[in-house]
Amino acid sequence: MFYDYAKIYVKGGDGGNGIVAFRREKYIPEGGPAGGDGGQGGSVILEADEGLRTLVDFRYKRHFKAPRGQNGMSKNMHGADGEDLIVKVPIGTVVKVAETHETIADLSQQGQRFVVAKGGRGGRGNARFANPVNRVPEVAENGEPGEEKWLELELKLLADVGLIGYPNVGKSTIISHVSAAKPKIADYHFTTIDPNLGVVRLEEGKSFVLVDIPGLVEGASEGVGLGHRFLRHVERTRLLLHVLDISGSEGRDPLEDYKIINQELEKYNPVLSMRQQIIVANKMDLTGAVENLERLREALGEEHEIYPVSAVTGEGLKPLMFRAGQLLEEIPETPLFIEEEGLKITKVAGGPPFEVEYNDDGAWVVSGPEIDRLAQKTDFSNEAAVRRFLFNLRRMGVEKTLREKGAKDGDVVRIKDLEFDFVD
Template sequence: MFYDQAKIFVKGGDGGNGIVAFRREKYVPEGGPAGGDGGRGGSVIIVGNEGLRTLVDLRYQRHYKGTRGEHGMGKTMHGRSGEDRLLKVPIGTVIKDADTGETLADIIEEGQEVVVAKGGRGGRGNARFVSSLNRAPQLAEQGEPGEERWLELELKVLADVGLVGFPNVGKSTLIAAVSAARPKIANYPFTTLEPNLGVVRVGEGQSFVMADIPGLIEGAHEGVGLGHDFLRHTDRSRVLIHVLDIAGSEGRDPLEDFDVIQRELALYKPQLADKPMVVAANKMDLTDAEENLERLQAKLGDDYKLFPISAATSEGLQPLIWQVHQILEELGPVQQAVEEVTHMDVQMKPEKEERFKITRDDNAVFIVTGKEVERHVAMTNFDHEEAVVRLSRIFGKMGLDQALRDAGAKHGDPVKIRDLEFDFIEYGGGIDADEDKGD
């Protein structure tokens, strides 16, 4: 059992901009405001999928973004919403915030959806700002930026396929040839002292986990040579590949090796005899391999599928991998180990934080941070004077003016929010958002 991991960046699509527009129709000389709203940005959504076994596909692409919403149009036509981006992950995937390490969600069932980066809402067009005092507003909102974050995905995986066989038959070389695993490989017995696991990628969205189980010896079922520890991992595998040194390079007869290992598996746990198994006749590139292969074929008959291979040269590996993948598909979806994390929330935890925070940098600039206040700045179109005035009023209602005074801000002191810098003006109105120094 090991943890399959991936680190990805997700960003919701930005909302489309609202626009300032007026009716320009024949015989309507003073048409009213007709600016439409922008569309909402698409979200990034993680979906549980029973057909997947690993996170290997997420390592080939690390950035995922929702589509931006379309901008509003004239005649009060609203922009189209952006498309959501769906990411399929195996059952048992735990989602964590990469920066804080906080566990955000646990995917525990087929079709479960978790929004990990919400798309920004569309900005409102000027038709939405009509009031009894302002019949022709000259302001519209920018689209809200989509949420973004780095995520760590973690999947506790049981090995789908276990490699069994005597020491030095080439199990470590085989797993290194078909996966990204890099086990220690040397020409002496018990080079491998604990299972090495690797993800074998068969195709797009198709992969399985292979375990290089340390070499078994006669008497393993009684605990000889750490036999119980090794056999326990064999028991957790769904399919077994019996790897034989078909060339007899260690001075043993491969046919006798086959009988010994099969006997040890059955003596340890009779149910192991019911597990699907294929036989890999390894080291076909060495002398005497062909002769021993004929003897083995005669011995096995139709009881087991036999694949002549050379892990060192990669000969014959592709048919072996496809056969194992086909067996796993016939066995159906794997049941991932989720029992240790089922207490976690299965939906994103709502973030609870203060509306804004004020700090001061080394240049005596007051830095204002906070999702709400930054969102208002991002959605303000500073080309429109009415929008700037509206932003100042919003800051006043939020209590930002008084908070800056309490923090020691004086008339003319610079205040920075996101990439925009303003002067703090003491005239009863608080921040003068009309003077933009930062863009």
């Protein structure tokens, strides 16, 4: 089974906690703070590997968590960083955020890497909080949590030429003749339910990769038939061989087939409708083929090159493949990934640092990314750390905002899972 889609969960390692420690050495009765910082959490990194062909491995394992950083140690020793988790994916894998379907990476070169979940920063030990006013700080920070998200992985095959057309028009037979690929061939629709790749060798040192893309039907751009599952593979190709049943043996008009397939390509991605095509008039060995070929040439002969062939006998396939090879030398290769220099960085003005709302249960709820981050880094079992947390809230203006919104003595203030009494 060919797997070209997977949904996985990734989580960077949490940062290690900083610790509270003091120097305890002989002849130094009052040693200073010596708590080390926690280590950085490991990151989850996707790496393109030419040795992989499908996403089947992600059927059995879908959760990937990098190790956390070690906690800090006494004598100002920092905790070790967590090791990065390298996850191998096939070349041609497109990475999207599952929640928004936003594309964040296109891994199309051997060894190309992308960090999908960054590890959290380690917390600072108490040695980092020493200052002339507070020479013996008793506070340290917890490590920050690593990034976590669900991702969608889509595999788009890397091929030079794509065979497109309705089911049962002879695409699989063609690729079996011109390459070493051995697809399943039978006289019924959707025989091919997986894309087949084959290497076409023209002469010494000249070859190209041909992909047999399973049959498209009317409505494929909206998911009908095998729909989106295979249309994505067309995007990678530089040249399309549009295979038509020129004999009309299935009871369809080849000219109408041509129009419908191109309409579906345009609906899915307008760029595909502009991709260069060679029309392959297949099944020339059957009755009615000659008459339909004349109609096809009259209607499309000025727009496209038309090659009459018989996939069963192999007649006409050799000149077709050589012409495809010639055109590939003329068609420029389209970059399959965004160069780092081409990325545009847009600075977005941040929103308010926190929000205060009155809940139905009578509590004032304080929330926001900065508040959550501050709470995560605070060790609430440490009295000094709690005092520092409350001081930072006051400095951010939380206390003032609560007062302005009508909070009174004794009201409950909730921050994540923590509750405090408001004191005016």
